[in-house]
Amino acid sequence: MPDLRVGKMVPLLEISRAWLVDPVGEREGPGEVVVRDGILEAVTWLQGAEADGIGPDGVLVLPGFLDIHVHLREPGNEDAETVASGLAAAAHGGFTTVCAMPNTTPAADEPGVFARVAGAAATSGSPVELLLHGAITVGRGGERLAALGELADAGAVGFSDDGSPVKSAIILRNALLYAGMLGLPIVEHAEDVTLTAGAEANEGLVATILGLKGWPAAAEISAVERAIAILDSVRADAPGARLHLTHLSTAGALDAVRRAKAAGLPVTCDVTPHHLGFTDEWVAGARRWAWEALDGAGTARDPWADGALVARPYATACRVNPPLRGAVDAAACLASLIDGTADAVVTDHAPHTAVDKETEFGLAAHGISGVELAFGVLLAAVAAGRLPLARAVAALTVGPAAVLGARPGRRGAARGLVEGEPADLVVVDAGDRWRVTADALASRGKNTPLLGRELPGRVLLTVAQGRLAYRDVAGDASGS
């Protein structure tokens, strides 16, 4: 299908001798798939001699990924990202559904903004499905509830003031109650801002040595524990209340969620590739993976002592909220994916212009452009033996779908390799590597500390709802 354009229905695609992962059927192994007229016509699992030589380190066929936390910047900051460029970036990253955060300008606190964003998605021609979170409060100001019901009617899949926490405990309580009535989750950015005023980098050795104001783990842990306590307090009145804690970055916060889940509370959470793959040493100039920054005893290495500092310090591509943490916290993020404490991986894709990043570290905008790099970071963890491939795929498919409470029959809800459904899948060559360059990124945001570095896992092809979403022009998407 060399001439097929993005957005067009895939007439015929045959992928033979690949490694399939189906998180719905909870199965992975050698197999073949056939897509005809946009429908996933056949999924064949290979046995015996036919399966010889096919492994998870070659071509992978996976369900299309779902990211429930991206920032597309439209309306208001189209220099950083548009809906169209964001969806193109998502497809390059293997995502067939993304859910945009409402912290645009204006904020998506009423259905009019939703209509603009949905219109931009429709005119983009991308088959990547765009879901929307509505704001919790008017203008994300934290004081009055936004038009939650109207936003729900307009298709909101959740509510969030992301970018900021809901500062007021009573507003958070009322939001949980009201959203619970609507059957939608509150997606909370957990941060006690009294502990993080002016904070620049994770509180610890790196911040101390670099003279950056410390960003304590306690700011996240205490906000998570507060939110959980409030959730517990509303359950009797609102059985439908659900709390989703996004981009958790500390062992303490994940422990709090683990305990809350064990107590039966309706709480879910996610972690990002950068918090499990990168560490605060990167701010000092290290670029080794988080799992390489731990010694045999499980304590963080000292990059000043062991010569790990290879890039210049204070790279603003490393400035993100919450901040990159130490290697022990990063390991806790990874562990939370394996034990199921974290339900999903989200990219928190946060594109920024060069102007907003080419500045002093403490003045730079927060955020990492990550939707194109997420699976590569997870594959690096898989290759290092730190993460089972099936867990990585589940955290990008069925995990986030469950957070949204996606019911069967809803578009994109299956997140498996299901015969007879519109094809929604990504083909990745796990054995190939590619260099992350500004030109290679479809996103307008080039703000990632991986720029100039190699990542494993080249996405060859992304098919969303039976239509072509992305095709690697350099590689060869095996098939016809």
Next chain:
Amino acid sequence: MNASRIPTPPDVAWQQKHLLDVDVLSLAEIQLVMRTTDAMKEVLARPISKVPALRGTNVTILFYEASTRTRVSFEVAAKNLSADVVNIAASSSSVTKGESLVDTIRTVEALGADMIVMRHGTSGAPYLAAEVFSGSILNGGDGWHAHPSQALLDLYTMRAHLGDVRGKKVVILGDVLHSRVARSNVWSLTAAGADLWICGPTTILRGFDTWAGRWASGGAPGHVGFTVTSDVGAALRDADVVMALRLQRERMDAGLLPSLREYAARFGLTRERLAVAKPAALVMHPGPMNEGVEIAPDVAVLDRSVITEQVTNGVAVRMALLYLLAGGHPEAVTNA
């Protein structure tokens, strides 16, 4: 100008294009700075204390924070080397107009700067400048992070009185959390092998305990460990050097300390406290002092107070740094 040749220090290669912090300097490079400073002191002792070493070199002094002492020290140093000096006080003009640091550096370069001495309120800012500027950046202090010329003049001053500082007990007393002087001194003094003690109230010591803990069994390669404590008596006991740091009023506003009065009572460097140090212990302060807060007026003027000597040595150290960064190989500097 018959006395304008700079005496030749022993031949150690200077590897740095910029001087952003002392953390990148080997002990040999630090010693090269010390010896070059000796040479500059000799120049300063002459009737005409000016050499043509940087003639035709444009040194732009770009300060985003008001600081008369450091700015003037660099300016005098550059002029003693016959550089063309341009002074830019950026704090009031360009920042408020929204001109970015990157734009400013490019402008300064277009105006002919060969070297920039930069002071900035944000930690790490000189690293960004160094990425943009084709010449050399000399960090004149960035945020809480580093003040390399201060640390080197402190070390020079200590060595002038103590000889080698290896094993000598050096105490830095005060607000280390917000101090670029303290951080750069940690690097230079642990490279030089001093027995470094960091002392202050826990709220403004935070993080240094972690750092010291990580270095407890030896520091980064080429560095020894150091000690952190809030116990002033233990810190000062048998000290060879006590350096008090400036305490700023903002620390009370931020809720870090109850009051200046309480700070002075518990952590101020007084004669009584100093009595447990060695009898000839040097008293130092990077200035400007809050007399009666972090240091008692009668301590600042003791015979063994070398605070004004720090200022004098500052000019010589900065001459040495400008000279080395300009690529000056000592033998190449000859009379015009």
